[in-house]
Amino acid sequence: MTNKMTQALEKFGSGSYLPSDVTVLLDIVVKDAVADVPVSQKEVLIQSGQRHYSDMLTLEQAPTAKHEQLYQQALEQGADRTASDIANLAYTLHDIFNEAIDDKQPLVLVSLVRAGLPIGVSLQRALTDTSSAYRLPSVHYGISIIRDRGLDTVALQMILSAYPNSPIVFVDGWTGKGAIYQELARSLELFNDMNHANFANIFHRGENVIPLLTLADPAGVAWLAASIDDWLIPSGLLNSTVSGLISRTLYTEPQLGLHRSVFYDNLVSIDHSLAFIDHIDAARQQLPTPPQRLPTFKQPRYQTAALIDELATYYRIDNRNRIKPTIAEATRAILRRDPERILLASADHQDTVLLRHLCKERDIAISVLGAKILPYQAITLIKQRMTES
Known part of the structure; x- marks a missing residue:
């Protein structure tokens, strides 16, 4: 079978x-x-x-x-x-x-x-x-x-x-x-x-x-x-x-x-x-060092849940799906969705070059918030669009 x-x-x-x-x-x-x-x-x-x-x-x-x-x-x-x-x-x-x-x-x-x-x-x-x-x-x-x-x-x-x-x-x-x-x-x-x-x-x-x-x-x-x-x-x-x-x-x-x-x-x-x-x-x-055993976790820690809640409150976002954290997700959101603004931990971090380029290309606002959004380097906030403009 x-x-x-x-x-x-x-x-x-x-x-x-x-x-x-x-x-x-x-x-x-x-x-x-x-x-x-x-x-x-x-x-x-x-x-x-x-x-x-x-x-x-x-x-x-x-x-x-x-x-x-x-x-x-x-x-x-x-x-x-x-x-x-x-x-x-x-x-x-x-x-x-x-x-x-x-x-x-x-x-x-x-x-x-x-x-x-x-x-x-x-x-x-x-x-x-x-x-x-x-x-x-x-x-x-x-x-x-x-x-x-x-x-x-x-x-x-x-x-x-x-x-x-x-x-x-x-x-x-x-x-x-x-x-x-x-x-x-x-x-x-x-x-x-x-x-x-x-x-x-x-x-x-x-x-x-x-x-x-x-x-x-x-x-x-x-x-x-x-x-x-x-x-x-x-x-x-x-x-x-x-x-x-x-x-x-x-x-x-x-x-x-x-x-x-x-x-x-x-x-x-x-x-x-x-x-x-x-x-x-x-x-x-070709790695020069031997691999290492990584830790495993039985339960989720949700270490960024409080940060997401704070951002939702500050930016008056009822639907958490409009918050797209991480460099990868923030980048994909710019490519596939309709962003309102990008939050960055640093204005010139080498890992956000593409993100910043896309923002300039599409005239998307950027807010640099420093350590307030760590461990994330970038977060995209999706525009609220209940009716088409």
Whole structure:
């Protein structure tokens, strides 16, 4: 039965990654089947409650030459740190799971599409590196999670059916406020019962412990993270062109199938997805220092919750979804949403060069607040748009 189930999963693609890197459990639809909604109109629909953000898409455009240049600079600047973080995460997973798994029941990495994909693929490369000290039998899947609507339960059940005796670790790129952690926890409540058939697959670290792994965890909610810093993660500066050419996911009712996504075939010529993975993998193999065991946490600490509350009060923001903290999330919000202002900890930090460039390009106000917003280096505040201007 398991062989048939794993074979059934093989029909799904891997975006622009290699099939050995990841299997993305999404229903890929053509761009023409998706309404291309302008950002200003989308904001009105979202904030007025007429439409959920996961019901519509603003089709992605190619980054500008300046954006591409700043991504390349970020990659050169952050490649060694990313590689070291991946090695430390892989080493820690090996230390935790080495005695519990084998080739027949591998560790299952489940990346949360999209920000989790580059991290999950890099981690899968590290775990399958036979020359490393942390080689571990593992398989890697990408599935959708959507705020307010949860994890794609159809995709998750497909994985559980294919690997009934394997532990699952969920992978994301970073945490902002901890909203995706909370969404994940809500989606997994059904399994958080020791009598559930799949309890051990998900709650292998104990009851109520959500096995979420991230590269950076400023919000303090991850079970395992390489650091709690808000830093310039290179893969956070681009959208689909560093995430397998896959769009942000669109919601589908469970009875109708998998969550949907668009594959941006028009951006193939400027895709960095595989180049990013290869670059980080090469850097990882040349690291001069041995990997380190990272700490794990059974419960979230929510170390920035009070700060988010203070910002919401000061800027009179009722909906916390309009607050987008971390360099990566602040940058993506400028590219995909309608920002009102950007908050920075420093006026000239090297990690916010792209952010400041985009603000100048779009005439977006910047407020430098210093240590008041730490540990975040940047936060985007989305404009309140109940009616279109």
